Amino acid sequence: MSDPSKEDTPSAEVDTRDVEGEVKKLKYPRSIPFIISNEFCERFNYYGMRTVLVLYLTRKLDFDDDTATVLYHTFTTLVYFMCVIGAIIADSWLGKFRTILYLSIVYTIGSGCITLGAIPTWDLDARAMTIAGLLLIAFGSGGIKPCVAAFGGEQFKLPEQAKYLALFFSMFYFAVNSGSFVSTMVTPILREDVKCFDDDDCFPLAFGVPGVLMVISIIIFIIGKPLYKISAPAGNMFVKVSKCIWTAIRTRSREKSINPREHWLDYSEKRWGRQLVDETRILLNVLKLYIPLPVFWALFDQQGSRWTFQATRMDGDLGFWTIKPDQMQVINPLLILVFIPLYEVAFYPLLSLIGIRRPLQKLTLGGIFAGLAFVISTIVEIQLEDTYAVLPKAGEAQLRIFNGLNCDYRIQTDIPEHADFTLQRMSMFEEKYISVQGVAQYTYTLTSTSPGADCAGTVRGEFRLAEEKQMSYFIRKQAGGVGMLPYEDDTEKSSKGYPIYRVLGNTATNRTVVFRDIDTSDPFDRHTNGSLVYDLVESYPSEYEIFVDGKLTLTYEMRLGGVYAFIVSDTEDNPMTTPIIVTDPNSVNMLWLIPQYVVMTLGEVMYSITGLEFSFTQAPESMKSVLQGCWQLTVAVGNLIVVIVAEAKIFDAQKWEFVLFAGLMFVDMGLFSILAWRYKAIPLKKYDEDDANATLPIEQKEEHGLDNPAFKKASDE
Numbered sequence: 001m002s003d004p005s006k007e008d009t010p011s012a013e014v015d016t017r018d019v020e021g022e023v024k025k026l027k028y029p030r031s032i033p034f035i036i037s038n039e040f041c042e043r044f045n046y047y048g049m050r051t052v053l054v055l056y057l058t059r060k061l062d063f064d065d066d067t068a069t070v071l072y073h074t075f076t077t078l079v080y081f082m083c084v085i086g087a088i089i090a091d092s093w094l095g096k097f098r099t100i101l102y103l104s105i106v107y108t109i110g111s112g113c114i115t116l117g118a119i120p121t122w123d124l125d126a127r128a129m130t131i132a133g134l135l136l137i138a139f140g141s142g143g144i145k146p147c148v149a150a151f152g153g154e155q156f157k158l159p160e161q162a163k164y165l166a167l168f169f170s171m172f173y174f175a176v177n178s179g180s181f182v183s184t185m186v187t188p189i190l191r192e193d194v195k196c197f198d199d200d201d202c203f204p205l206a207f208g209v210p211g212v213l214m215v216i217s218i219i220i221f222i223i224g225k226p227l228y229k230i231s232a233p234a235g236n237m238f239v240k241v242s243k244c245i246w247t248a249i250r251t252r253s254r255e256k257s258i259n260p261r262e263h264w265l266d267y268s269e270k271r272w273g274r275q276l277v278d279e280t281r282i283l284l285n286v287l288k289l290y291i292p293l294p295v296f297w298a299l300f301d302q303q304g305s306r307w308t309f310q311a312t313r314m315d316g317d318l319g320f321w322t323i324k325p326d327q328m329q330v331i332n333p334l335l336i337l338v339f340i341p342l343y344e345v346a347f348y349p350l351l352s353l354i355g356i357r358r359p360l361q362k363l364t365l366g367g368i369f370a371g372l373a374f375v376i377s378t379i380v381e382i383q384l385e386d387t388y389a390v391l392p393k394a395g396e397a398q399l400r401i402f403n404g405l406n407c408d409y410r411i412q413t414d415i416p417e418h419a420d421f422t423l424q425r426m427s428m429f430e431e432k433y434i435s436v437q438g439v440a441q442y443t444y445t446l447t448s449t450s451p452g453a454d455c456a457g458t459v460r461g462e463f464r465l466a467e468e469k470q471m472s473y474f475i476r477k478q479a480g481g482v483g484m485l486p487y488e489d490d491t492e493k494s495s496k497g498y499p500i501y502r503v504l505g506n507t508a509t510n511r512t513v514v515f516r517d518i519d520t521s522d523p524f525d526r527h528t529n530g531s532l533v534y535d536l537v538e539s540y541p542s543e544y545e546i547f548v549d550g551k552l553t554l555t556y557e558m559r560l561g562g563v564y565a566f567i568v569s570d571t572e573d574n575p576m577t578t579p580i581i582v583t584d585p586n587s588v589n590m591l592w593l594i595p596q597y598v599v600m601t602l603g604e605v606m607y608s609i610t611g612l613e614f615s616f617t618q619a620p621e622s623m624k625s626v627l628q629g630c631w632q633l634t635v636a637v638g639n640l641i642v643v644i645v646a647e648a649k650i651f652d653a654q655k656w657e658f659v660l661f662a663g664l665m666f667v668d669m670g671l672f673s674i675l676a677w678r679y680k681a682i683p684l685k686k687y688d689e690d691d692a693n694a695t696l697p698i699e700q701k702e703e704h705g706l707d708n709p710a711f712k713k714a715s716d717e
Contacts, residue, residue, distance in 0.1 A: 083633070459483065
């Protein structure tokens with residue numbers, strides 16, 4: 001049989017003494033590179049998948065922005081709720097090594113489900129595969145999250161390797177943010193710049209590459225097994241604390257009047273011992289400060305949902321490079337790597353000059369930064385509103401007239417403020433605010449002001465408008481002369497951020513119109529349309545050559561967010577294409593998002609790191625794992641807040657939702673300031689062996705015979 005002590009410490013020379021009694025220097029555990037590499041690959045997978053998730057939900061699965069936001073934050077909520085489940089599984093049954101291994105396999109299966117569902121040729125139910133994959137990833141990722149760092153910490157012998165342990169956590173945090181940074185940069189490129197399965201993009205590759213990294217992480221983790229120090233499950237403190245609290249509540253309800261105690265937790269002392277009661281009391285004292293914390297995470301995690309959607313309504317063209325909307329998320333991990341050392345050498349010393357030194361002060365300031373970030377995002381959203389399409393509201397209708405003839409026309413109507421106007425050839429007239437209740441009819445007279453037989457004649461008719469509708473009329477040739485072709489229009493920008501266009505054909509016969517994408521290494525025909533009034537087509541932002549019956553008629557760039565109409569007409573039997581911008585393309589550059597990301601990251605570093613540091617220093621040693629689980633739960637609750645707000649659909653404009661979250665954050669930090677001011681730390685007690693025996697839970701006293709009257713008498717003597 002092998003020596004268990006040797007199996008526990010294969011990664012380094014143990015703390016032994018030579019023949020002269022001198023301590024040998026312990027080497028850095030050889031198992032750590034495997035754990036760090038495993039974490040890098042796992043974080044690459046998680047953040048890579050999450051970076052493109054909301055765009056996949058809207059662009060491929062056709063969910064609207066609100067539903068995609070709900071799914072995104074529900075998934076994140078489940079991930080952080082599963083952290084507690086993973087800790088219980090590891091500490092109570094499987095141990096950290098097997099928990100990480102088994103749940104990583106579940107995690108990989110989930111990544112595979114999403115990847116396979118994204119392959120259009122397999123004809124799978126993409127929505128069902130995605131939901132199943134997200135559930136498996138939530139269970140796998142959340143389950144291993146509390147285990148990996150703790151498993152790495154177990155590889156060190158303390159206090160002899162305390163310096164090495166500090167280095168490990170720095171490397172671990174660097175691996176987390178490096179994996180996030182690389183994947184957030186790479187997966188949008190895989191999504192948009194690679195074409196696969198005859199699509200304009202390649203979501204299967206964007207999901208598949210992170211999935212492969214997850215497989216690699218498992219292989220790396222298994223290879224390192226001979227070097228690991230593997231500890232057996234020691235029982236989950238989270239469960240013990242829960243039982244202690246439940247016992248106190250039940251006992252207090254029965255004995256409050258006959259057995260008053262100083263503190264309500266004291267009612268569980270008989271069953272669980274004095275030490276657990278005292279430490280639970282300290283824990284709950286710290287957890288009162290956690291009550292306001294979820295609001296911060298409600299704001300922070302919208303970087304991957306609402307802020308990404310905001311980026312889709314902006315222009316990423318820098319001249320030399322085009323930023324993709326989901327790539328904006330790369331700013332956060334990049335800034336974290338920069339800000340952490342800056343805080344230590346510059347920011348914190350500066351803050352101390354104005355009296356901000358204590359951890360709770362820093363945590364409050366971090367929350368205020370998050371609120372300010374949403375104030376900035378509100379200002380950006382207000383600027384973006386000027387670029388959005390104006391849609392008709394109750395009591396209003398919209399009218400557009402497209403002139404598809406090479407003639408100028410005088411139009412006389414009984415529409416208020418538009419009794420007489422001229423519509424130039426190959427142009428558009430629009431009125432976005434016509435007062436209409438229900439349905440209205442307005443007469444018109446169309447008279448050519450251009451010479452030539454093709455332009456002669458007068459046309460009379462009626463415009464039929466409906467409340468909250470957009471009606472368009474197309475002036476074109478028809479049998480017997482010139483006529484107006486009506487159709488219901490839609491000028492709203494694509495929720496995917498792509499350009500939208502419609503072909504309006506004014507030709508003697510039906511013609512084939514081809515849009516050839518030339519802004520690629522290998523130009524190809526993206527769309528082939530008939531030349532009559534064609535349904536709206538959502539296209540890819542690019543430069544196009546437009547061919548009519550094989551003849552090049554126009555080279556034109558369609559940009560993000562634009563809505564276009566292309567009039568195809570015959571001029572002396574030669575086809576001609578004229579572009580008309582119906583809704584302006586995105587014009588606000590994505591770089592205007594940088595300030596809100598900078599301010600949010602400033603808040604994150606101060607809020608997250610300081611909060612954990614404070615909580616861990618205040619909690620008893622045995623309660624630190626419980627506190628870690630509770631910290632993860634605040635992230636889950638924060639994402640749940642976003643789900644509730646998005647599902648409620650209270651606001652008709654995104655800016656008001658941003659205002660709500662900013663205001664909520666400031667009020668929340670006001671509440672936190674009150675709790676922080678009233679917070680009084682409970683001193684940690686030290687329990688010697690006699691105290692420990694005296695305060696053991698009743699089950700352990702019975703097990704060791706410590707409840708025997710003879711033992712008690714001898715102990716008293």
